[in-house]
Amino acid sequence: MPLLDIRNLSVDFATASGQFRAVDGVDVSVDTGEILAIVGESGSGKSVSMLAMMGLLPWTATVTADVMSFNGQDLRGLSPRQRRDIVGKDMAMIFQEPMSSLNPCFTAGFQIKEALRLHLGLDKKERHDRAVELFEMVGIPAPEDRLKAFPHQLSGGMNQRVMIAMAIACNPKLLIADEPTTALDVTIQAQILDLLTGLQKDTGMALILITHDMGVVAETAERVQVQYAGQKVEEQPVADLFETPHHPYTAALLAALPERATSRHLPTIPGVVPGQFDRPKGCLFSPRCKYADDRCREQPPAPAGTELGVARCHYPLSAKAEAEA
Amino acid sequence: MLRYLLSRLLTFLPTFFGVTIISFSFIRLLPGDPIIVMAGERGVSAERYEELVQQFGFDQPLWRQYIDYLGGVIQGDLGQSFVTKKPVWDEFFALFPATLELSVCAMIFAVALGLPAGVIAAVNRGKLFDRTLMSTALVGYSMPIFWWALLLIIVFSGMLGLTPVSGRISLLYYFDNTTGFMLIDSLRSGQSGAFTSAVHHLVLPTIVLGTIPLAVIARQTRSAMLEVLSEDYIRTARAKGLAPFRVNGVHALRNALIPVVTVIGLSVGTLLAGAILTETIFSWPGIGKWMVDSIFRRDYPVVQGGLLLIAVMVMIVNLTVDLLYGFINPKIRKR
Amino acid sequence: MAETTMTAAATAAARPGRLKEFWFYFRENRGAVIGLWFFAAFILVAIFAPLIAPHDPTQQFRDALLKPPFWEEGGSLTYPLGTDAVGRDMLSRLVHGSRYSFYVGIIVVTFAASGGIVIGLIAGFAPKWIDTIIMRVMDIVLAFPSLLLALVLVAILGPSLTNAMIAIAITYQPHYVRLTRASVLSERSKDYVTAARVVGASKSRLMFTTVLPNCLSPIIVQAALSFSTAILDAAALGFLGMGAQPPTPEWGTMLAEAREFILRAWWVVTWPGLAILITVLAINLMGDGLRDALDPKLKRS
Numbered sequence: 001m002p003l004l005d006i007r008n009l010s011v012d013f014a015t016a017s018g019q020f021r022a023v024d025g026v027d028v029s030v031d032t033g034e035i036l037a038i039v040g041e042s043g044s045g046k047s048v049s050m051l052a053m054m055g056l057l058p059w060t061a062t063v064t065a066d067v068m069s070f071n072g073q074d075l076r077g078l079s080p081r082q083r084r085d086i087v088g089k090d091m092a093m094i095f096q097e098p099m100s101s102l103n104p105c106f107t108a109g110f111q112i113k114e115a116l117r118l119h120l121g122l123d124k125k126e127r128h129d130r131a132v133e134l135f136e137m138v139g140i141p142a143p144e145d146r147l148k149a150f151p152h153q154l155s156g157g158m159n160q161r162v163m164i165a166m167a168i169a170c171n172p173k174l175l176i177a178d179e180p181t182t183a184l185d186v187t188i189q190a191q192i193l194d195l196l197t198g199l200q201k202d203t204g205m206a207l208i209l210i211t212h213d214m215g216v217v218a219e220t221a222e223r224v225q226v227q228y229a230g231q232k233v234e235e236q237p238v239a240d241l242f243e244t245p246h247h248p249y250t251a252a253l254l255a256a257l258p259e260r261a262t263s264r265h266l267p268t269i270p271g272v273v274p275g276q277f278d279r280p281k282g283c284l285f286s287p288r289c290k291y292a293d294d295r296c297r298e299q300p301p302a303p304a305g306t307e308l309g310v311a312r313c314h315y316p317l318s319a320k321a322e323a324e325a
Numbered sequence: 326m327l328r329y330l331l332s333r334l335l336t337f338l339p340t341f342f343g344v345t346i347i348s349f350s351f352i353r354l355l356p357g358d359p360i361i362v363m364a365g366e367r368g369v370s371a372e373r374y375e376e377l378v379q380q381f382g383f384d385q386p387l388w389r390q391y392i393d394y395l396g397g398v399i400q401g402d403l404g405q406s407f408v409t410k411k412p413v414w415d416e417f418f419a420l421f422p423a424t425l426e427l428s429v430c431a432m433i434f435a436v437a438l439g440l441p442a443g444v445i446a447a448v449n450r451g452k453l454f455d456r457t458l459m460s461t462a463l464v465g466y467s468m469p470i471f472w473w474a475l476l477l478i479i480v481f482s483g484m485l486g487l488t489p490v491s492g493r494i495s496l497l498y499y500f501d502n503t504t505g506f507m508l509i510d511s512l513r514s515g516q517s518g519a520f521t522s523a524v525h526h527l528v529l530p531t532i533v534l535g536t537i538p539l540a541v542i543a544r545q546t547r548s549a550m551l552e553v554l555s556e557d558y559i560r561t562a563r564a565k566g567l568a569p570f571r572v573n574g575v576h577a578l579r580n581a582l583i584p585v586v587t588v589i590g591l592s593v594g595t596l597l598a599g600a601i602l603t604e605t606i607f608s609w610p611g612i613g614k615w616m617v618d619s620i621f622r623r624d625y626p627v628v629q630g631g632l633l634l635i636a637v638m639v640m641i642v643n644l645t646v647d648l649l650y651g652f653i654n655p656k657i658r659k660r
Numbered sequence: 661m662a663e664t665t666m667t668a669a670a671t672a673a674a675r676p677g678r679l680k681e682f683w684f685y686f687r688e689n690r691g692a693v694i695g696l697w698f699f700a701a702f703i704l705v706a707i708f709a710p711l712i713a714p715h716d717p718t719q720q721f722r723d724a725l726l727k728p729p730f731w732e733e734g735g736s737l738t739y740p741l742g743t744d745a746v747g748r749d750m751l752s753r754l755v756h757g758s759r760y761s762f763y764v765g766i767i768v769v770t771f772a773a774s775g776g777i778v779i780g781l782i783a784g785f786a787p788k789w790i791d792t793i794i795m796r797v798m799d800i801v802l803a804f805p806s807l808l809l810a811l812v813l814v815a816i817l818g819p820s821l822t823n824a825m826i827a828i829a830i831t832y833q834p835h836y837v838r839l840t841r842a843s844v845l846s847e848r849s850k851d852y853v854t855a856a857r858v859v860g861a862s863k864s865r866l867m868f869t870t871v872l873p874n875c876l877s878p879i880i881v882q883a884a885l886s887f888s889t890a891i892l893d894a895a896a897l898g899f900l901g902m903g904a905q906p907p908t909p910e911w912g913t914m915l916a917e918a919r920e921f922i923l924r925a926w927w928v929v930t931w932p933g934l935a936i937l938i939t940v941l942a943i944n945l946m947g948d949g950l951r952d953a954l955d956p957k958l959k960r961s
Contacts, residue, residue, distance in 0.1 A: 056563050080569075088566030095564075100557040105579045105655060115565045150655045166565070336799070343800035354816050460691075463948070467940040469892055471899045472915055472933025475922050483923040598807035602896055616808065617900060620815045632812060636803040643803075 002029040003206050004053075004091075004174055007067040011045070011052045011230075014060045020276045022048045022061075024230040028208075030223075032173065035200060035207045037221035037238075039214065039253070043273045045230035046210045050176050054093060055083045071173060089119040092167035096179040098159035102151035108162045109147030112169055119170045134165040138195060157188035161195070168199060175200070176208045181216065193220055214257050218242060226250050229273050229284040236309040246304070246311035246318065248289045283314065291315060333647050340640060342395075348633040349394050352381070352625050359383075363407050363623045380405075403630035408622055413630035417612065422505025423493060424604070424611030428596050430527055431535035436589065439539045440578075443546025443585075447554060448573050458543065465540030470599055474533040474606045481529060488529050491608035495522040534603045538592040545588040549581035556580070583654050590646025594639050685953035692949020698942030705755055706762040713752035714740070717909040721747035726925045742927040744918065750927060753909035754935050760910040761891045761939060764825055768890035769883050771829040776836020777879065781867045783837065784844025795841070798834035806831040807893060814902045821904040824897045825890075832886050839882055843875035877954040884947035888940040895936050911936050 011023040023045040030036045038046045052063045053075065068075045071090060075083070095101040103111060112134065113127040122130060128147075135143030138161040151159055160180060167175055177196060181189035197220050200207045209221055217224055217238065225235040226247065234247040245251040252269045254260060271288040274280060282299050286292040301314045308316040352359050360369060360377045369377070377383075381404075382390045397403070403413040442462075446455040481488045489495065493507045500514035508527070511519035553559065554577055562576040601613035608614070612631065619627040686692055705712060715721075727743040728735040729750075735742060741750040783794040801809070806828075813827035847853060848871065856870045897903035898912025906917055911932040918928035 054564060056560055084566040084568060086566070088564060093564045095557060095561065097557055101561045103558040103562065103576050103580070105653075106576075114567070118566060152656055163561070166561075336796075339796050340799045340803060343796060344803055347800060347804075351812060351816070356816070356818075463691075463944055464937070464941060467888065467892075467937060467944050469895055469912075469933055469936045469940070471896060471912075472929070472936065475915070475919065475929050475933065479922055479926055479929065594802075594805045598805035601805075601807055601811070602899070605900065617811070620811060620902075625815075628812060628815065632804065632808070635805065635808060639805065640803050 001069075001072065002031045003071060004208075005029045005067055005069050006049075006053060006065055009049055009052065009063070009065040009068065011048050011057065011064075012062045014062070015276070017276065022230055023052065026227065026230070026232045028053075028225070028232075030174070030206045030208055032206050033200075033204045034223065035197070035209060035221045037209045037211060037217040037224045038227060039211060039217055039224055040227035041212055041273050043229070043275070044227040046227050047178050048230075049227075050093065050178065050208065050210065054087050054091065054176075055080070056087075056093075085119075088115055089170040090172055091174040091176065092170070092172040093176040093178060094160070094163045094167045094180055097183050098156050098163050099151065099183070101163055102159055104151055107148055107150055108154065112147075112162065112166045115166060115169045130169070131165075134169055135162075137168070137199070138162075138165045139191075140165070156184050157192065160184060160188075160192055164192075164195065164199070168203070168205075171203065172205055174206045174208065176210065178210045179212070180209075182211075182213075189216075196220070214253055215259075226253070229279075231284060231312060232303075232310070233285070233312045234309045241309070244318065246309040246316040247285075247313050248291050248317060249285050250309075250311075251317055252288075252290075283312070285313075329651050330648065333644055337640060337644055341637065344633060344636040344640070345395055345398055346391070348629050348636070349391055351629050351632060353387075353390075355625070359625065363625050365623050398633065403633065404626040406619075406627045407624045408619075408627075413627050416615065416627065417631065417634055419505070420611050420615050422502075423507070423609060424597075424600055424613060426506045426508065427527070427530055427534060427603070427609060427611060428593075428600060430531040431596060431599075432538065432589070432592075434531050434535035435538035435542055435592075439542030440546050440585070443543045444550055444573060444578060444581075446543070446547045447550030448569075450551060455547075459547070462540040462543045465536050466544070468536055468540075470533050470536060471602045471606060473536060474529070474603060477529050477532060478606075487525075489522075489526050493523065493526050493609065494519065495526075498522060530603050530607045530609055533606075534596065534599050537595060537599060538589075541588060541592055541595075542585065546581060546585050549584045550577055553577045553580045583650070586646065586649055586653060590643060590649075593642040593646075597635060597639065682953050686949050689949040689952055691945045692952070695942040695945025695947075695949065698938065699946055702758055702939055702942065703762065706758040709755045709759050713749075713755040714738075715749040715752040717748065717753045717756040718907050719748065721749070723747070726921065726928070728925070729927055741931055742925070744914075744928050745921055745925075748907075748909075750931055753914060754911070754931055756909045757911045757914065757932065757935065758939070760821060760904060760908065761894070761936070764821070764828070764894040765887040765890050765943075767825050768829045768832060768894075769887050771826075772832035772886060773836050773879065773883050775829075776833045777840050777872070779833070780837040780840025781844060781872065783841045784848065784871075785863065785867055791841075794837065798837050801831065801834045804831075807896060810893060810897060811900065811902055814897060819902045819905060821894070821898075821908065821910065824894050824903040828890050828893050828897075832890070835882060835886070836879065839878055840875060843878060844871055847871050847874050880954060881947060881951045884943060884950050888943035888947070891936065891940055891943075 006026070006028040009023055009026045009028070010021065013020045013022055026045070026049050028036075028038070028049065038050075040046050048057070048061075051057050052061065053068065053070075055078075057063065065076065070086065073086070075086075078086075102108070109128075109131055112131050116122050116127045116130055120130075131147055132143045135146060140146050140158065140161050146154070146158070146162075151162075154162065164180075175196075180196065181192050184192060193216060196207065196209070199205075209216070211217060221238050223235070223237050224241050226233050226241075226249065228249050234241070234245065234250050236246070241250065242254065245254055249269075252267070255267045256269065258266060269288055274284060274287070280286055281297065283289070283292065283296045283301050286296040289296065296314055299314070301312050303310040303312050304316050308318065311317075355362050359381070360374060360383075382393050385393070401414055403417075405412055406416060409416070442458055446458045449455050478490055482490045494511060498511065498514070498516050498519040500510060500516065500519070502510055503513065504510055507523040508520065511523040550573075554573075559572060559577055562572045567576070597613070600611060601617060603609065604611045604614035605617050612635065616628065616631045616635075619625075619631065686696075721739075721743060724739060724743050725747045726745055727739050727747075729742045730737045730740050732742075739749045739751070741754065743749055744753070779794060783791045786794075804812075809831045810824065810827040813830060814823050817823035817826065853866065853870055856866055861870060894903055895910070895912030895915070898910045899916045901916060904910035904913045906913055914932040915929065918925075918932070922929045
């Protein structure tokens with residue numbers, strides 16, 4: 001049984017103009033010691049599904065799932081209180097914007113020690129020692145001084161390290177990193193990714209990496225799942241996915257990588273992810289897919305078998321050559 | 326922080342001089358001979374007239390009068406009451422504790438109710454509690470407090486007989502005003518029932534004076550909280566598994582307090598204006614009633630002195646709020 | 661000439677759209693619409709007061725002193741809301757009182773706003789030292805609690821409703837100056853102002869035609885809010901005996917006259933205050949709606 005097992009997760013938001021389905025029948029499973037990447041454009045429901053699992057969505061959201069278990073515990077029936085015992089302790093999350101994700105009115109030390117007191121019940125001295133230790137683990141120089149610093153006195157990369165230290169403070173079994181490097185300078189990005197994968201190896205926790213960057217996926221993840229417009233469209237081990245993408249969307253994403261460009265112009269995917277009002281009738285990707293025909297436009301496809309990367313496509317690609325065409 | 330403090334002090338001084346100019350001009354702007362105006366029906370003898378001309382320096386050129394006035398002000402000489410002949414400064418300090426006691430109670434009342442109400446309303450945005458509270462706050466904000474005072478008197482004193490109508494303490498009790506704060510003095514006097522009586526006298530004026538600040542604080546807290554609650558760091562706090570009480574009451578409120586403190590500071594001016602009405606209605610022997618009485622008695626030296634002292638008080642409070650603002654906003658403090 | 665026609669045509673085309681958009685946002689706020697209706701009713705009552713009031717507001721019916729409202733024992737429909745201590749009809753006095761409150765609101769807002777806008781524009785456009793002087797002077801005025809300053813000004817000018825209005829208008833002026841200056845400063849650096857300056861628009865044209873219309877939203881909201889506070893402050897001055905003088909049926913003055921009867925005749929105290937509260941509340945409701953509709957940016961704050 002995997003550490004985290006979610007099946008058929010859907011999230012609906014009540015908006016002024018009716019219900020909006022942000023996540024539509026998504027499965028996620030990840031095992032201890034594994035790195036899973038969830039890839040997709042903005043608006044594909046990557047973050048929302050994870051926030052839903054952690055119970056961090058606003059009250060306008062309705063979450064349904066057939067299975068949602070973590071560490072052998074069913075998350076669906078938990079009271080908010082029981083959920084809070086797990087969230088922040090056994091599963092932790094770091095966010096995209098390190099500058100705005102830390103409270104500007106409290107020192108870094110206050111914010112990290114708060115979690116230590118809540119979940120581990122350490123006394124003042126123990127909290128301080130652990131906080132120093134954590135700052136050293138995430139590579140923050142002069143931790144004693146940094147503990148007393150306010151977020152606005154630290155750089156973006158340093159704040160993200162504080163966020164990571166906070167997230168791993170209670171030795172979580174699962175760490176979710178939501179676009180952890182997007183808001184950072186390119187030079188810092190690699191450092192943060194190395195830090196995350198290094199911590200993952202040392203502690204043996206599971207890591208879910210949410211990103212839109214295929215390059216990040218290639219460097220870090222073991223298994224990838226691709227999401228599009230709230231649906232999971234494909235899932236494969238990293239090497240296989242880069243070798244033979246089965247869904248045209250995955251293929252298009254890979255083709256858009258600069259390293260893979262074959263012509264002078266970088267290929268792009270025309271159009272944008274459908275929103276609340278322009279949801280297609282058939283396959284959600286059909287308006288932007290170069291292979292789409294009438295069947296794609298009329299009927300929503302069902303996921304294919306595992307040998308085809310559970311691709312949600314009527315005509316999954318299979319040959320390497322075909323994918324690169 | 327030091328530079329911030331200095332820059333605040335630098336704007337304080339010109340405003341202070343401006344305020345002295347206004348209070349100085351007040352008596353000299355009265356239509357006709359100020360001494361005759363002040364004397365009114367009481368009339369004034371020739372010797373007394375001469376004495377007053379000397380006292381105010383009306384025989385001197387205007388600039389000379391101002392320099393003398395300013396010199397006096399800096400040395401703490403604000404002139405004498407026309408009616409009681411006592412120094413204005415002494416009268417002010419005899420009455421000031423009463424106003425301070427009432428204002429502090431009103432402010433505590435407003436903050437103690439307004440802050441939590443605003444927080445709860447923001448957290449339950451759009452729900453029944455929020456809508457009820459915000460409608461009530463708007464009514465409070467629109468309230469003519471002199472009428473509100475009369476209504477409360479009708480209900481609590483007239484119909485229920487629970488609270489006295491005027492004064493600071495029942496006439497049964499007599500003790501020395503060591504601190505001037507009735508709540509403290511009555512406790513120190515050791516007379517049984519004195520403290521209760523003081524509290525009873527304080528209840529209605531406190532509610533009346535605190536109503537508008539309460540409404541303002543509740544509204545401002547709610548809107549500041551709404552803004553803060555959508556910030557990323559609130560999500561982070563929840564992702565740590567913190568209880569809603571801690572997320573809203575510590576992480577959100579701490580940030581929302583920054584604009585709220587400004588509003589609390591600004592309501593001090595409103596509070597003093599309200600004190601004028603409240604003290605008049607409840608015969609509360611404080612600065613507000615003193616000013617109104619002096620205006621009616623045409624005791625203009627008192628009005629002039631009170632005007633200056635009240636303005637300086639407001640300025641000091643505003644300065645304190647600015648400093649406090651720097652203190653609660655780390656971004657300013659450590660710059 | 662050509663330029664003027666073009667601007668005229670442009671505004672004519674833009675007007676209905678903007679008004680419609682304004683109304684769309686305003687209508688969303690139910691409280692604001694209710695406030696608007698109450699305010700409209702208040703204006704109608706003020707205009708047609710002599711037609712609506714059943715009696716002369718100053719006529720004393722000596723045989724009907726302190727009559728309660730008609731539904732209480734001893735009341736009659738001749739005096740629907742009762743009579744005061746000298747036998748004047750409460751309803752008639754209330755109806756006529758709306759006129760005074762309306763005057764106060766209109767005149768105070770007009771004087772405070774027009775003076776404040778001009779000074780604010782000057783401060784925003786003038787060299788730094790003039791700006792500093794103006795703003796210091798405004799700081800000085802703001803250091804005095806407005807009611808106290810108004811009281812003292814009335815003491816100088818002599819107690820009457822007119823003088824109370826002048827005093828209140830003076831104490832409100834700094835708010836408009838600050839508001840106008842702040843929005844002028846933020847508008848002045850924008851491209852369209854630079855463009856107008858490059859084209860060679862005169863300073864006064866720049867101030868009044870180019871910049872001012874874009875600063876109006878917060879000023880309009882402030883105007884609505886100070887309309888209500890002006891009514892409150894004028895009533896407070898009347899209550900303290902420093903505003904309208906008896907027997908004027910001004911609401912605050914009526915309350916002052918009624919004070920000694922509060923424990924004997926609740927109606928002489930209740931009605932004038934209720935009238936003030938409802939009027940002020942309606943205007944504040946409307947002001948909140950105006951703010952939301954005119955400035956969607958402020959909507960969330």
